[in-house]
Amino acid sequence: MTAEHPALALRGLAKQFDGKVAVAGVDLAVPAGSFYGLLGPNGAGKTTTLSMAVGLLRPDAGAAWVLGHDVWADPVGAKQLLGVMPDGVRLFDRLSGAELLAYHGLLRGMDPAVVDQRAAELLDVLALGDAGRTLVVDYSAGMKKKIGLACALLHGPRLLVLDEPFEAVDPVSAALIRDILQRYVIGGGTVVFSSHVMEVVERLCSHVAILAAGTIKRVGTLGEVRGDRSLEQVFVEVVGGRTATGEELAWLSR
Amino acid sequence: MAVAVSAPTTPAAPPRRVSARHFVRLKLRVMGNNFRGQGWRIALFVAGSLVGLWFAATGFVLFAAPGLSGEGRYALMVAAFGGGVTVLGWLLLPLVFFGVDETLDPARFALLPLPRRTLVTGLFTAALVSVPAVAVLLALLGLVVTAAALGGWSAALVAVVGVLAGLLLCVAAARAVTSAFATMLRSRRVRDLAAVLLALTAALLGPLQLVGVAALRETDWDRLSGVAEVVGWTPFGAPWTAGIDVAEGRVWAAPVKLLITALAIAALLAWWSRSLESAMVGAASAGPAPARRGATGASVAELFPRALGWVRRDRFGALVAREARYWWRDARRRANLITVAVVGIFVPVMVNLGGSGFTVGQGQGFSAPDTSSPVLVSVSMLFVGVLAAVTLANQFGFDGSAYAAHVVAGVPGQQELRARMTAFSIYVLPMLGVVSVVLAVVLGEPGWIGMMVGSLVATYGAGLAVNTFVSVLGAYSLPETSNPFALNSGAGVAKSFLTLLSMLISAVAAVPMVVAAALLGDVWLWLALPVGTAYGLGAALLGAYLAGDVLDRRQPELLATVTPRR
Numbered sequence: 001m002t003a004e005h006p007a008l009a010l011r012g013l014a015k016q017f018d019g020k021v022a023v024a025g026v027d028l029a030v031p032a033g034s035f036y037g038l039l040g041p042n043g044a045g046k047t048t049t050l051s052m053a054v055g056l057l058r059p060d061a062g063a064a065w066v067l068g069h070d071v072w073a074d075p076v077g078a079k080q081l082l083g084v085m086p087d088g089v090r091l092f093d094r095l096s097g098a099e100l101l102a103y104h105g106l107l108r109g110m111d112p113a114v115v116d117q118r119a120a121e122l123l124d125v126l127a128l129g130d131a132g133r134t135l136v137v138d139y140s141a142g143m144k145k146k147i148g149l150a151c152a153l154l155h156g157p158r159l160l161v162l163d164e165p166f167e168a169v170d171p172v173s174a175a176l177i178r179d180i181l182q183r184y185v186i187g188g189g190t191v192v193f194s195s196h197v198m199e200v201v202e203r204l205c206s207h208v209a210i211l212a213a214g215t216i217k218r219v220g221t222l223g224e225v226r227g228d229r230s231l232e233q234v235f236v237e238v239v240g241g242r243t244a245t246g247e248e249l250a251w252l253s254r
Numbered sequence: 255m256a257v258a259v260s261a262p263t264t265p266a267a268p269p270r271r272v273s274a275r276h277f278v279r280l281k282l283r284v285m286g287n288n289f290r291g292q293g294w295r296i297a298l299f300v301a302g303s304l305v306g307l308w309f310a311a312t313g314f315v316l317f318a319a320p321g322l323s324g325e326g327r328y329a330l331m332v333a334a335f336g337g338g339v340t341v342l343g344w345l346l347l348p349l350v351f352f353g354v355d356e357t358l359d360p361a362r363f364a365l366l367p368l369p370r371r372t373l374v375t376g377l378f379t380a381a382l383v384s385v386p387a388v389a390v391l392l393a394l395l396g397l398v399v400t401a402a403a404l405g406g407w408s409a410a411l412v413a414v415v416g417v418l419a420g421l422l423l424c425v426a427a428a429r430a431v432t433s434a435f436a437t438m439l440r441s442r443r444v445r446d447l448a449a450v451l452l453a454l455t456a457a458l459l460g461p462l463q464l465v466g467v468a469a470l471r472e473t474d475w476d477r478l479s480g481v482a483e484v485v486g487w488t489p490f491g492a493p494w495t496a497g498i499d500v501a502e503g504r505v506w507a508a509p510v511k512l513l514i515t516a517l518a519i520a521a522l523l524a525w526w527s528r529s530l531e532s533a534m535v536g537a538a539s540a541g542p543a544p545a546r547r548g549a550t551g552a553s554v555a556e557l558f559p560r561a562l563g564w565v566r567r568d569r570f571g572a573l574v575a576r577e578a579r580y581w582w583r584d585a586r587r588r589a590n591l592i593t594v595a596v597v598g599i600f601v602p603v604m605v606n607l608g609g610s611g612f613t614v615g616q617g618q619g620f621s622a623p624d625t626s627s628p629v630l631v632s633v634s635m636l637f638v639g640v641l642a643a644v645t646l647a648n649q650f651g652f653d654g655s656a657y658a659a660h661v662v663a664g665v666p667g668q669q670e671l672r673a674r675m676t677a678f679s680i681y682v683l684p685m686l687g688v689v690s691v692v693l694a695v696v697l698g699e700p701g702w703i704g705m706m707v708g709s710l711v712a713t714y715g716a717g718l719a720v721n722t723f724v725s726v727l728g729a730y731s732l733p734e735t736s737n738p739f740a741l742n743s744g745a746g747v748a749k750s751f752l753t754l755l756s757m758l759i760s761a762v763a764a765v766p767m768v769v770a771a772a773l774l775g776d777v778w779l780w781l782a783l784p785v786g787t788a789y790g791l792g793a794a795l796l797g798a799y800l801a802g803d804v805l806d807r808r809q810p811e812l813l814a815t816v817t818p819r820r
Binding site: 018054055056057058075076079080082084086088089090091092093094095096098099101102103104105106107108109112115116119120133135151 | 554555569572653655656658661814817
């Protein structure tokens with residue numbers, strides 16, 4: 001059945017906050033086995049869209065399916081296939097890394113022995129074993145991202161939704177995360193992640209969607225979207241940025 | 255801040271002085287923005303203000319009564335005791351129930367080039383702008399009426415100064431104590447010390463109540479006015495009695511008492527200012543954390559505390575284990591837990607030793623028996639059980655956005671709520687047992703233990719059921735500061751209102767236990783344990799069953815309400 005359904009399908013997702021439109025009808029079809037980048041400037045609605053797609057935020061209108069399971073009508077079926085790393089959301093950070101992984105595994109209804117084995121492996125691969133019993137609250141930003149990723153991967157989901165996985169991560173950890181995600185996609189998984197770092201997206205993604213002001217502006221494979229230009233040029237043109245003329249902020253230079 | 259972009263020619267303009275006025279305006283603005291588009295918040299604020307006004311009016315009449323009725327001999331007593339209780343309330347209530355309104359979080363000012371003096375004055379002035387402060391001011395202005403009636407305009411004038419100084423004292427005390435206490439709790443090493451400190455503070459309630467009760471019982475006015483005179487010379491009573499002193503002809507006392515008050519305020523502000531600095535720095539960085547080494551082979555075994563070895567290694571077990579760890583590791587939860595433990599032991603002992611004092615306070619006249627009775631014990635047990643359960647009223651707020659993990663994993667609501675109750679009960683049930691034994695020993699009535707435990711468990715269980723609903727429907731976000739007593743901007747009034755409401759409903763749900771104690775007599779001493787346990791357990795399970803359904807339907811909405819600053 002996974003062959004017929006897209007890994008993630010969004011139809012007409014919309015959300016307002018206090019009368020202010022955050023997302024104005026997003027349609028998206030993420031093919032299974034793709035590495036999908038959701039691009040957009042700050043405040044474009046990336047986090048809102050992904051939150052609605054994974055069941056963290058109830059949409060005003062529209063629907064979302066994970067491998068054919070309606071996220072809002074059949075949450076149990078959808079959430080089993082789904083691994084999520086939200087951005088700007090705290091972990092249960094008064095636990096140590098190992099405790100946190102065990103907690104997530106058991107919450108997912110996994111067998112304790114499997115949890116132990118996978119947790120040890122993940123901590124080892126993500127170089128978090130050295131932290132020992134340090135509480136996650138005392139981790140550095142990069143370590144927090146890594147333990148968050150480990151929590152999302154632990155139960156072996158078919159679809160991984162990551163909000164800003166490379167934000168505030170040092171190059172070494174970023175390379176490690178990239179490596180793990182690429183292996184996951186080669187192994188048949190699907191990754192959807194949001195970012196505003198062009199190089200990462202160009203290096204990793206097979207598909208790209210550009211979101212601005214709550215709507216999808218460009219969508220397709222990386223080649224289709226960028227054409228013969230660089231992704232950054234396309235992005236700035238779509239989003240519409242302004243360039244400094246050198247007149248303003250003159251008082252900054254002495 | 256409007257930066258003058260167009261004025262590059264005056265880069266060296268001296269910065270303008272920041273005064274307390276800016277802090278007050280900032281606070282009002284933050285409060286106003288907080289209400290924007292949130293009808294229920296405005297409604298709760300209005301309701302809270304009305305309750306505050308009602309208290310203010312009652313207090314005003316009470317404090318003005320000696321003057322209006324011409325009963326001058328009670329004036330000093332009313333001022334000293336009423337005012338003293340007010341100060342004590344400001345000192346203790348933020349710790350026990352309500353927390354302090356951190357609309358202006360000191361940590362936010364850490365990077366601004368403000369002298370500490372400016373900061374303390376500013377935050378202090380802003381703290382004066384609140385419903386409780388205004389209510390207390392209105393209530394105590396009744397003293398001015400009394401002073402004016404007894405001693406003319408000069409006494410009234412001194413009374414006005416005294417009342418204003420007293421209000422400053424109250425607010426300074428509340429700020430200093432919570433700030434210092436928060437700093438202490440943050441450091442894991444001194445948390446035990448903090449527990450002792452809270453115990454001592456709560457113990458202050460004891461002597462005061464005993465004195466009051468003894469005096470009331472014997473109606474010995476001479477002794478009582480002697481005590482009032484002494485209290486009048488402490489910071490607790492000094493600001494309030496200054497005006498009365500002038501009215502009664504002791505003009506020399508007024509300046510001395512005002513000086514005592516001023517010194518107390520200065521000391522409190524200095525204390526606050528010291529702990530404020532660590533609050534500002536502490537929020538920015540907790541310092542480098544030492545890597546705690548340890549074997550990380552068996553993650554699952556690590557998650558479960560040793561005391562929870564018997565819990566099954568499944569979803570329910572994991573929830574219980576994590577909650578149990580959090581009640582100790584999270585400073586905010588720990589503060590709640592310690593408070594419940596201390597108050598839970600002290601209040602029933604005081605109430606029952608004090609006997610009739612409590613019922614007099616309840617306005618039932620002097621008909622109560624001299625010694626404690628099963629009914630009185632049941633009532634005090636009701637208080638302890640309700641207080642313990644109300645700790646869970648915002649259990650999801652403690653988690654904050656971390657609750658997203660449960661939403662993503664699709665944790666069933668009923669299982670989640672049962673697990674949360676179980677974990678909290680692991681701490682509370684032994685504590686309730688200790689309360690019963692201590693009380694039975696103190697009263698010398700070992701035969702009452704069964705009844706006490708029964709009433710406690712029944713109230714606690716009913717309270718759990720009520721507060722589970724409150725926690726699902728009335729959750730609110732807590733700021734992510736390190737101050738375990740901090741509340742979100744402007745939410746203080748609304749939240750204390752909600753807390754009081756849920757305590758009231760819980761108490762009503764447990765009233766059958768008190769009625770049974772009153773009607774059944776000695777039989778109840780034996781029946782209470784099984785009946786109470788069954789009642790409490792049944793209520794808790796029913797609450798989890800019903801509220802779990804609600805939770806299943808509104809998981810994302812709950813997550814949105816407990817996430818700070820959307």
